[in-house]
Amino acid sequence: MVRKKGFVFTMDAVLALIILITTILFASHFISTQLTSSQLVYEQLYYTASDGMEVLSESEVLYTIGDYWVTGNCSTPSDNQNCTSASNLAKNDLERIMPDNTGFKLRYGNNTIYESGTGRPAQEDADVITTSGRVASGYLVGRPPAGFVARAYVVKWEKRSTTQVFPFSPAGSGWSAKEFIDEKNFILPNDSAIVNATLYVSITYGGSKSSPEFKTLMVNGNQKKDDIDWLHVQQEDEYKSTAAFGTVDITDVVTAGENNILMRIGTPHYNSHINPGMRIEIEFETNESFYTEAEQITKRYYYDELTGEPGVWAIKPYFVPEHATNVKARLHLEVDDLTDFPNEYQQYGHYDVEVYVNSNETIYHNENPEESLVIDLDLANYTQNGTNVVASYFNCYGDEVWGTKSKTINSSSYVEVNYSASEMRRIGYGEVDITKVAQFGGNASNPKQTDFFVPPLESTIADSFVHIAQSFSYLVNVSMWGPSVDETIVFTSPSSRAVPTKNYLPPDNLEGNVTNYVKLLDFQENGSTSALNLFLPWSAIEYSFFAELNVGYGEVFDTADEAEDDALDRLEQRIIDYGLNLSEVDIANETTSFGGVPSLWGPAVFTLEVWR
Amino acid sequence: MAMKLIKSERAVVFTVAAALFAVVILSLVVISSAQRRAEGNTAVYVVRGEEMDNFLDDISHDLGRASRIAGTRAMVYAIGTVVSNGTPLENATLALEEMALNGTLNGVEVPTLENHSLSDWAERMNGAGDSQGFLMNLSAEQMNVRFAPYNGSFSFMMQAKIEDLYVNDSYGYFSFSGDLPRHLEWRTEYVSVEGLEDPLYVLNTWGHVSRLINKSVYEPSKLGDSDKMIESIQNKSYFSNQDGPCIFERLEGKLGDPEDSSRHQYYIDLAYDAMLDEGLNISKSNLSIGLETFVNVNELESRIPADAKPYIIKTNQTVVDHLYFGPYVTSKKMTNVTSLYPWFRIDLNHSTFYGVNESQLYD
Numbered sequence: 001m002v003r004k005k006g007f008v009f010t011m012d013a014v015l016a017l018i019i020l021i022t023t024i025l026f027a028s029h030f031i032s033t034q035l036t037s038s039q040l041v042y043e044q045l046y047y048t049a050s051d052g053m054e055v056l057s058e059s060e061v062l063y064t065i066g067d068y069w070v071t072g073n074c075s076t077p078s079d080n081q082n083c084t085s086a087s088n089l090a091k092n093d094l095e096r097i098m099p100d101n102t103g104f105k106l107r108y109g110n111n112t113i114y115e116s117g118t119g120r121p122a123q124e125d126a127d128v129i130t131t132s133g134r135v136a137s138g139y140l141v142g143r144p145p146a147g148f149v150a151r152a153y154v155v156k157w158e159k160r161s162t163t164q165v166f167p168f169s170p171a172g173s174g175w176s177a178k179e180f181i182d183e184k185n186f187i188l189p190n191d192s193a194i195v196n197a198t199l200y201v202s203i204t205y206g207g208s209k210s211s212p213e214f215k216t217l218m219v220n221g222n223q224k225k226d227d228i229d230w231l232h233v234q235q236e237d238e239y240k241s242t243a244a245f246g247t248v249d250i251t252d253v254v255t256a257g258e259n260n261i262l263m264r265i266g267t268p269h270y271n272s273h274i275n276p277g278m279r280i281e282i283e284f285e286t287n288e289s290f291y292t293e294a295e296q297i298t299k300r301y302y303y304d305e306l307t308g309e310p311g312v313w314a315i316k317p318y319f320v321p322e323h324a325t326n327v328k329a330r331l332h333l334e335v336d337d338l339t340d341f342p343n344e345y346q347q348y349g350h351y352d353v354e355v356y357v358n359s360n361e362t363i364y365h366n367e368n369p370e371e372s373l374v375i376d377l378d379l380a381n382y383t384q385n386g387t388n389v390v391a392s393y394f395n396c397y398g399d400e401v402w403g404t405k406s407k408t409i410n411s412s413s414y415v416e417v418n419y420s421a422s423e424m425r426r427i428g429y430g431e432v433d434i435t436k437v438a439q440f441g442g443n444a445s446n447p448k449q450t451d452f453f454v455p456p457l458e459s460t461i462a463d464s465f466v467h468i469a470q471s472f473s474y475l476v477n478v479s480m481w482g483p484s485v486d487e488t489i490v491f492t493s494p495s496s497r498a499v500p501t502k503n504y505l506p507p508d509n510l511e512g513n514v515t516n517y518v519k520l521l522d523f524q525e526n527g528s529t530s531a532l533n534l535f536l537p538w539s540a541i542e543y544s545f546f547a548e549l550n551v552g553y554g555e556v557f558d559t560a561d562e563a564e565d566d567a568l569d570r571l572e573q574r575i576i577d578y579g580l581n582l583s584e585v586d587i588a589n590e591t592t593s594f595g596g597v598p599s600l601w602g603p604a605v606f607t608l609e610v611w612r
Numbered sequence: 613m614a615m616k617l618i619k620s621e622r623a624v625v626f627t628v629a630a631a632l633f634a635v636v637i638l639s640l641v642v643i644s645s646a647q648r649r650a651e652g653n654t655a656v657y658v659v660r661g662e663e664m665d666n667f668l669d670d671i672s673h674d675l676g677r678a679s680r681i682a683g684t685r686a687m688v689y690a691i692g693t694v695v696s697n698g699t700p701l702e703n704a705t706l707a708l709e710e711m712a713l714n715g716t717l718n719g720v721e722v723p724t725l726e727n728h729s730l731s732d733w734a735e736r737m738n739g740a741g742d743s744q745g746f747l748m749n750l751s752a753e754q755m756n757v758r759f760a761p762y763n764g765s766f767s768f769m770m771q772a773k774i775e776d777l778y779v780n781d782s783y784g785y786f787s788f789s790g791d792l793p794r795h796l797e798w799r800t801e802y803v804s805v806e807g808l809e810d811p812l813y814v815l816n817t818w819g820h821v822s823r824l825i826n827k828s829v830y831e832p833s834k835l836g837d838s839d840k841m842i843e844s845i846q847n848k849s850y851f852s853n854q855d856g857p858c859i860f861e862r863l864e865g866k867l868g869d870p871e872d873s874s875r876h877q878y879y880i881d882l883a884y885d886a887m888l889d890e891g892l893n894i895s896k897s898n899l900s901i902g903l904e905t906f907v908n909v910n911e912l913e914s915r916i917p918a919d920a921k922p923y924i925i926k927t928n929q930t931v932v933d934h935l936y937f938g939p940y941v942t943s944k945k946m947t948n949v950t951s952l953y954p955w956f957r958i959d960l961n962h963s964t965f966y967g968v969n970e971s972q973l974y975d
Contacts, residue, residue, distance in 0.1 A: 017630050017637075020634070021634060021637045021638070039655035042659065043655040043658060043659055046659045046662060047662070050666055057673065063677075130659075132666065133670075133744070134670055134673075135671075135674050135737070135740050136674060137674050137681060137733060137736075138677055138678075153819065153820075426919060426920075426923075427919040428698075428818075429698030429815075429818050430698055430818060430819030430820070431917075431920075432917055433917060462919075550696060550819060551696070552692045552697075553688065553689060553692035553696075555724060556724075590822075592824070594809065594824055596804075596807055597684065598680070598684055599685070599728055600678060600682055600727065600728040600732060600733055602736070603674060603736055603740055
């Protein structure tokens with residue numbers, strides 16, 4: 001009985017233990033299975049997210065999605081077409097590669113590009129959510145991933161409008177109601193479209209304003225003498241001659257190609273002649289370019305066909321720029337119908353033929369000239385840097401004249417100058433030459449002074465000239481100075497009436513970013529001044545400088561138009577910084593732009609959330 | 613009494629046995645439970661490890677994107693500097709490396725590269741790492757970049773790598789010390805030069821004529837067909853040719869072979885080495901890194917100021933750009949081309965390259 005009882009107790013205990021252990025094991029197993037399953041699901045989902053992101057990244061689809069998203073300035077897929085495209089791309093790829101029992105969401109920062117929908121678990125029901133991220137540089141919402149840059153520069157030579165000046169150098173005679181005739185030929189490019197042409201007339205002629213002996217001013221066969229707008233008329237009493245300065249519009253008669261001007265003037269008691277300031281200014285458009293030579297420059301300055309009765313004289317200026325080296329010059333003169341006047345030197349103190357170059361001493365004279373004379377002179381030893389003047393007189397000098405019949409300086413006469421430009425300023429990289437002209441203004445006076453401002457930016461003055469306009473003239477000094485340059489005489493007439501319309505101002509004497517001064521003085525040989533010999537307000541300063549009118553690439557813009565506008569704005573500012581008014585600059589602006597320029601924005605963070 | 617004792621001892625033995633059995637079973641349960649908990653911890657650990665691995669790959673991948681962006685911008689603004697100032701770069705690849713890495717040129721900050729250099733990127737990547745719990749101290753000093761020409765001429769290689777990077781997982785599970793990209797010498801990007809402004813053309817026209825690099829749609833050997841030659845001139849097309857200067861030489865104002873042959877060879881060597889690192893073994897004699905285009909002399913005539921023309925415009929000179937801008941080379945006219953463009957001349961070497969027969973050439 002006792003044995004039986006013990007067995008029963010033992011069996012009870014064992015059974016109780018089995019039940020207890022089974023319960024514990026079951027509970028333990030349930031708990032641990034739950035634990036294990038959630039960890040593994042997390043791990044699996046992480047791999048799913050990571051692999052999904054890897055696929056998007058390696059196929060570059062992720063970055064195409066990013067391109068659309070930032071370009072569209074998106075915050076939701078429905079914002080615009082770019083946002084929808086980004087979302088659709090994400091949908092197409094992710095729906096294909098993600099397991100059916102997962103839900104997912106692709107995000108750019110905090111915005112959802114695409115979230116899986118029906119047929120997949122919803123995020124709010126998810127037990128496990130994992131995330132995999134990718135950083136991607138080059139994104140900024142609202143800006144396309146690649147933009148445009150542009151630079152701008154001045155192009156001067158494409159169908160450009162240009163102005164050319166054809167000066168008339170002082171010349172004359174035509175005494176005692178006899179004629180002085182000047183015939184000038186000049187050529188414009190064959191494709192020229194004339195915009196504006198003005199003839200500035202500066203002559204001494206006639207006995208009075210009311211009885212002028214102004215016979216002819218033909219421009220290409222068209223009589224223009226009655227169309228002149230006289231701006232300044234001045235009469236002198238001794239010889240009862242009139243000096244006058246005026247303008248005439250010849251736009252409608254000047255043509256492309258060859259042009260001809262014929263002027264015939266006289267005065268009853270004096271010598272009719274051209275005064276400083278007579279010139280033709282023509283503004284025209286052309287595609288043709290004007291070549292200059294590189295290092296060795298050769299220029300010919302041709303005479304007009306000049307006829308005076310009974311004597312004729314001519315002033316011919318030629319220029320040798322500063323820093324020109326190895327200068328050579330020669331004069332070729334052809335004169336017809338000369339008179340061999342006996343004892344002219346004893347009577348007038350001058351020879352039948354006299355040639356002066358930069359001096360009041362003749363370099364050539366001839367007291368017994370043939371009727372037709374050809375003179376060839378080497379001027380190398382008489383030539384200087386700056387303005388040079390050949391003054392030639394045939395049967396006349398100053399206010400003296402002798403001989404009979406009319407004399408002609410043929411238009412085949414010339415001064416030829418040759419020099420090396422290797423030491424000279426030359427146009428530099430990206431530079432264009434800009435020319436500014438400023439008239440003296442004010443009233444007619446002697447002396448007459450002007451000031452002008454040279455551009456503030458570092459620029460190279462290429463050339464500078466003063467154009468003299470005078471009614472009566474004899475000998476002229478041109479001087480210039482600046483704040484730190486002492487007054488310097490840069491030109492003095494070597495002989496009577498040797499006053500060129502155009503005088504060279506050495507650019508070395510000009511200072512940048514300050515006011516510079518030029519003064520003109522007409523004087524007699526004894527140093528006194530004549531009340532008659534006035535400088536007119538239409539005298540002008542002309543200076544050319546090389547300006548680097550370009551700007552480099554600026555910021556990156558979303559569109560080519562924005563980039564180009566910015567470049568042109570910067571160019572305009574640069575032109576203004578040069579002290580130039582845009583309307584004064586005869587230029588066309590050009591831009592170069594290109595796209596595909598990325599920016600290193602970001603990095604943006606793309607995340608792929610996956611859940612189950 | 614003895615019998616009773618014996619009976620009670622048996623019960624004790626059974627009870628103890630049962631208790632021991634229960635203890636064993638309980639122990640098994642506890643051990644099993646602990647094991648499962650450990651497995652759970654391992655999953656977290658593994659995921660964190662994966663995250664770090666992905667982060668390192670992410671840096672490597674974005675290094676490629678960033679270097680492509682920085683390299684492209686450096687190239688654009690290097691071209692901009694050259695064409696604006698008219699001063700070629702002394703050493704284009706060194707200048708580009710400095711610009712891409714530091715946003716400076718010769719130590720001077722380039723404003724348009726501010727915030728767009730790899731050193732800026734490095735700083736931002738430190739921030740990106742922080743936000744993910746990966747602490748690192750990436751700086752420009754640890755980065756190495758290299759530019760090189762690439763075969764085919766219309767793109768260049770930009771290679772980048774990070775050396776001695778240390779990344780620490782903020783949980784303390786992992787750390788990384790080493791170079792990126794892992795398993796590769798360099799992260800290499802191929803950057804196209806198509807559409808960029810050609811610095812050599814602008815330099816040699818003194819800034820007055822611009823030309824964008826526009827790849828020809830024709831193989832060079834097809835230009836014996838005069839229509840295709842004319843089209844290429846009109847389109848201002850560019851061709852890949854072995855003797856032409858590559859984009860880097862163009863930044864240096866160099867004219868390729870033969871005028872600047874030693875510099876040209878330097879860039880061929882550079883391309884060869886860079887490509888070899890990428891497993892591309894093309895013999896140097898077969899590498900074509902040069903670019904060339906036909907100069908439109910009429911365009912020069914119409915756009916260059918008169919004072920500058922004598923120094924730039926040449927007559928009777930082959931119009932292959934890198935030769936046109938160099939010393940005189942004997943050249944000939946081409947049937948049906950020179951009649952349309954009176955300035956067109958081509959040298960004998962290039963006439964062969966472009967498939968122009970001798971019968972098409974005349975003096």
